[in-house]
Amino acid sequence: KNQVEQSPQSLIILEGKNCTLQCNYTVSPFSNLRWYKQDTGRGPVSLTIMTFSENTKSNGRYTATLDADTKQSSLHITASQLSDSASYICVVHGSGNTGKLIFGQGTTLQVKP
Protein backbone atom coordinates (compact mmCIF):
# COMPACT_ATOMS: atom_id res chain seq x y z
CA LYS A 1 0.00 0.00 0.00
CA ASN A 2 1.31 3.47 -0.86
CA GLN A 3 2.05 5.25 2.39
CA VAL A 4 3.97 8.21 3.72
CA GLU A 5 5.02 8.16 7.37
CA GLN A 6 6.50 11.06 9.27
CA SER A 7 8.30 11.50 12.56
CA PRO A 8 8.16 12.94 15.06
CA GLN A 9 4.43 13.60 15.27
CA SER A 10 5.15 16.86 17.09
CA LEU A 11 8.16 18.87 18.11
CA ILE A 12 8.81 21.88 20.33
CA ILE A 13 12.01 23.87 19.91
CA LEU A 14 13.34 27.21 21.04
CA GLU A 15 13.59 30.10 18.64
CA GLY A 16 16.92 30.14 16.85
CA LYS A 17 17.49 26.41 17.15
CA ASN A 18 17.68 23.95 14.27
CA CYS A 19 15.54 20.88 13.78
CA THR A 20 15.17 17.93 11.40
CA LEU A 21 11.95 16.25 10.43
CA GLN A 22 11.84 12.75 8.96
CA CYS A 23 9.77 11.08 6.27
CA ASN A 24 9.63 7.47 5.06
CA TYR A 25 7.56 6.43 2.09
CA THR A 26 6.54 3.21 0.41
CA VAL A 27 5.07 4.78 -2.72
CA SER A 28 6.10 2.94 -5.85
CA PRO A 29 6.69 3.87 -8.57
CA PHE A 30 8.01 7.18 -7.35
CA SER A 31 8.15 10.44 -9.28
CA ASN A 32 8.87 13.21 -6.82
CA LEU A 33 8.73 14.15 -3.16
CA ARG A 34 7.55 17.45 -1.77
CA TRP A 35 7.58 19.18 1.56
CA TYR A 36 4.72 21.50 2.37
CA LYS A 37 4.12 23.90 5.23
CA GLN A 38 0.56 24.17 6.48
CA ASP A 39 -0.54 26.83 8.92
CA THR A 40 -3.60 26.01 11.01
CA GLY A 41 -6.78 26.41 8.96
CA ARG A 42 -4.91 27.21 5.77
CA GLY A 43 -3.95 25.39 2.60
CA PRO A 44 -0.55 23.72 2.23
CA VAL A 45 2.25 25.83 0.76
CA SER A 46 5.09 24.17 -1.11
CA LEU A 47 8.61 24.39 0.28
CA THR A 48 10.56 22.00 -1.98
CA ILE A 49 10.06 19.47 -4.76
CA MET A 50 12.67 16.79 -5.45
CA THR A 51 12.71 14.18 -8.18
CA PHE A 52 14.28 10.77 -7.62
CA SER A 53 17.57 11.99 -9.10
CA GLU A 54 17.96 14.88 -6.65
CA ASN A 55 19.28 14.29 -3.16
CA THR A 56 19.13 17.76 -1.70
CA LYS A 57 17.25 20.99 -2.29
CA SER A 58 17.19 24.22 -0.34
CA ASN A 59 14.68 27.01 0.00
CA GLY A 60 16.02 29.67 2.33
CA ARG A 61 16.33 28.20 5.81
CA TYR A 62 14.71 24.95 4.66
CA THR A 63 16.85 22.14 3.29
CA ALA A 64 15.32 18.87 2.14
CA THR A 65 17.23 15.66 1.48
CA LEU A 66 16.14 12.57 -0.37
CA ASP A 67 17.50 9.04 -0.44
CA ALA A 68 15.50 7.24 -3.12
CA ASP A 69 17.23 3.94 -2.36
CA THR A 70 16.11 3.82 1.26
CA LYS A 71 12.94 5.83 0.52
CA GLN A 72 13.69 8.40 3.17
CA SER A 73 13.60 12.16 3.20
CA SER A 74 14.31 14.82 5.78
CA LEU A 75 13.55 18.49 6.16
CA HIS A 76 16.07 20.55 8.07
CA ILE A 77 15.07 23.95 9.40
CA THR A 78 17.88 26.28 10.33
CA ALA A 79 17.72 29.13 12.84
CA SER A 80 14.04 28.64 13.55
CA GLN A 81 11.68 31.58 13.87
CA LEU A 82 8.35 31.89 15.64
CA SER A 83 6.66 32.01 12.24
CA ASP A 84 7.97 28.52 11.50
CA SER A 85 5.34 27.15 13.89
CA ALA A 86 3.13 25.06 11.59
CA SER A 87 2.55 21.55 10.34
CA TYR A 88 5.18 20.24 7.91
CA ILE A 89 3.91 17.64 5.53
CA CYS A 90 5.85 15.19 3.41
CA VAL A 91 4.02 14.49 0.15
CA VAL A 92 4.82 12.00 -2.57
CA HIS A 93 3.77 11.96 -6.18
CA GLY A 94 3.77 8.41 -7.44
CA SER A 95 3.50 8.21 -11.18
CA GLY A 96 1.43 9.21 -14.11
CA ASN A 97 0.50 12.65 -15.19
CA THR A 98 -2.59 13.20 -13.10
CA GLY A 99 -0.66 14.77 -10.25
CA LYS A 100 -2.34 12.79 -7.47
CA LEU A 101 -0.43 13.47 -4.27
CA ILE A 102 -0.09 11.16 -1.28
CA PHE A 103 0.23 13.03 2.00
CA GLY A 104 1.90 12.15 5.25
CA GLN A 105 0.29 12.92 8.56
CA GLY A 106 2.59 15.88 9.14
CA THR A 107 4.88 16.97 11.95
CA THR A 108 3.52 19.76 14.09
CA LEU A 109 6.33 22.14 14.94
CA GLN A 110 6.05 24.69 17.70
CA VAL A 111 8.77 27.30 18.02
CA LYS A 112 8.87 28.99 21.41
CA PRO A 113 10.58 32.27 22.27
Next chain:
Amino acid sequence: EPEVTQTPSHQVTQMGQEVILRCVPISNHLYFYWYRQILGQKVEFLVSFYNNEISEKSEIFDDQFSVERPDGSNFTLKIRSTKLEDSAMYFCASTAGGGSYEQYFGPGTRLTVT
Protein backbone atom coordinates in the same frame (compact mmCIF):
# COMPACT_ATOMS: atom_id res chain seq x y z
CA GLU B 1 1.14 36.80 -7.23
CA PRO B 2 -1.70 34.67 -8.63
CA GLU B 3 -3.46 32.44 -6.15
CA VAL B 4 -6.19 29.87 -5.93
CA THR B 5 -9.32 31.19 -4.26
CA GLN B 6 -12.18 29.27 -2.68
CA THR B 7 -15.66 30.20 -1.54
CA PRO B 8 -17.22 30.05 0.90
CA SER B 9 -14.61 29.88 3.63
CA HIS B 10 -17.07 28.09 5.91
CA GLN B 11 -20.26 26.26 4.97
CA VAL B 12 -22.69 24.78 7.45
CA THR B 13 -25.34 22.45 6.11
CA GLN B 14 -27.79 19.87 7.34
CA MET B 15 -27.36 16.19 6.66
CA GLY B 16 -28.92 15.20 3.35
CA GLN B 17 -28.58 18.63 1.79
CA GLU B 18 -26.62 19.36 -1.35
CA VAL B 19 -23.60 21.65 -1.20
CA ILE B 20 -21.46 23.20 -3.87
CA LEU B 21 -17.94 24.28 -3.06
CA ARG B 22 -16.38 26.74 -5.44
CA CYS B 23 -12.84 27.32 -6.54
CA VAL B 24 -11.16 29.71 -8.93
CA PRO B 25 -7.85 28.14 -10.00
CA ILE B 26 -4.88 30.14 -11.24
CA SER B 27 -5.83 31.40 -14.68
CA ASN B 28 -3.34 29.63 -16.96
CA HIS B 29 -3.42 26.32 -15.10
CA LEU B 30 -4.67 23.18 -16.77
CA TYR B 31 -4.98 20.56 -14.03
CA PHE B 32 -7.36 20.91 -11.12
CA TYR B 33 -7.76 18.93 -7.93
CA TRP B 34 -9.90 18.54 -4.87
CA TYR B 35 -8.52 17.26 -1.60
CA ARG B 36 -10.09 16.97 1.80
CA GLN B 37 -8.75 16.99 5.33
CA ILE B 38 -10.85 15.67 8.18
CA LEU B 39 -9.97 17.43 11.42
CA GLY B 40 -6.78 15.98 12.86
CA GLN B 41 -6.16 13.69 9.90
CA LYS B 42 -4.00 13.79 6.80
CA VAL B 43 -4.92 15.49 3.56
CA GLU B 44 -6.57 13.02 1.16
CA PHE B 45 -6.82 13.16 -2.60
CA LEU B 46 -10.36 13.19 -3.98
CA VAL B 47 -10.21 13.87 -7.70
CA SER B 48 -8.13 15.32 -10.51
CA PHE B 49 -9.60 17.05 -13.55
CA TYR B 50 -8.02 17.81 -16.88
CA ASN B 51 -9.36 18.76 -20.29
CA ASN B 52 -12.91 18.91 -18.95
CA GLU B 53 -12.98 15.43 -17.58
CA ILE B 54 -12.00 13.49 -14.50
CA SER B 55 -8.52 12.00 -14.94
CA GLU B 56 -8.33 10.16 -11.63
CA LYS B 57 -10.49 9.77 -8.55
CA SER B 58 -10.08 8.12 -5.19
CA GLU B 59 -12.37 5.59 -3.54
CA ILE B 60 -13.70 8.43 -1.40
CA PHE B 61 -15.08 10.12 -4.52
CA ASP B 62 -18.26 8.07 -4.85
CA ASP B 63 -21.50 8.82 -6.68
CA GLN B 64 -22.38 11.50 -4.14
CA PHE B 65 -19.56 13.66 -5.44
CA SER B 66 -19.23 15.42 -8.76
CA VAL B 67 -16.98 18.08 -10.21
CA GLU B 68 -17.55 20.60 -12.91
CA ARG B 69 -15.80 23.42 -14.69
CA PRO B 70 -18.90 25.38 -15.71
CA ASP B 71 -16.97 28.21 -17.33
CA GLY B 72 -13.39 29.23 -18.00
CA SER B 73 -12.62 30.21 -14.45
CA ASN B 74 -14.61 28.24 -11.87
CA PHE B 75 -14.09 24.68 -10.69
CA THR B 76 -16.76 23.24 -8.41
CA LEU B 77 -17.20 20.25 -6.14
CA LYS B 78 -20.76 19.15 -5.49
CA ILE B 79 -21.84 16.80 -2.75
CA ARG B 80 -25.38 15.66 -3.49
CA SER B 81 -26.57 14.42 -0.12
CA THR B 82 -24.19 15.33 2.65
CA LYS B 83 -23.39 12.99 5.50
CA LEU B 84 -21.97 13.80 8.91
CA GLU B 85 -18.67 12.23 7.86
CA ASP B 86 -18.34 14.70 5.00
CA SER B 87 -17.45 17.35 7.57
CA ALA B 88 -13.92 18.37 6.67
CA MET B 89 -11.73 21.04 5.16
CA TYR B 90 -11.87 20.87 1.37
CA PHE B 91 -8.92 22.18 -0.59
CA CYS B 92 -8.82 23.00 -4.26
CA ALA B 93 -5.48 22.95 -6.06
CA SER B 94 -4.28 23.71 -9.55
CA THR B 95 -1.14 23.27 -11.57
CA ALA B 96 0.19 24.37 -14.93
CA GLY B 97 1.26 20.90 -15.96
CA GLY B 98 1.09 17.31 -14.90
CA GLY B 99 2.77 15.28 -12.21
CA SER B 100 6.01 17.08 -11.51
CA TYR B 101 4.59 20.56 -11.53
CA GLU B 102 3.98 22.67 -8.46
CA GLN B 103 0.44 22.35 -7.10
CA TYR B 104 -0.95 25.54 -5.62
CA PHE B 105 -3.55 25.11 -2.94
CA GLY B 106 -6.43 27.37 -2.06
CA PRO B 107 -7.19 28.41 1.53
CA GLY B 108 -9.87 25.77 1.86
CA THR B 109 -13.59 25.59 2.63
CA ARG B 110 -14.54 24.26 6.02
CA LEU B 111 -17.68 22.14 5.59
CA THR B 112 -19.68 21.36 8.70
CA VAL B 113 -22.55 18.90 8.34
CA THR B 114 -25.00 18.86 11.24
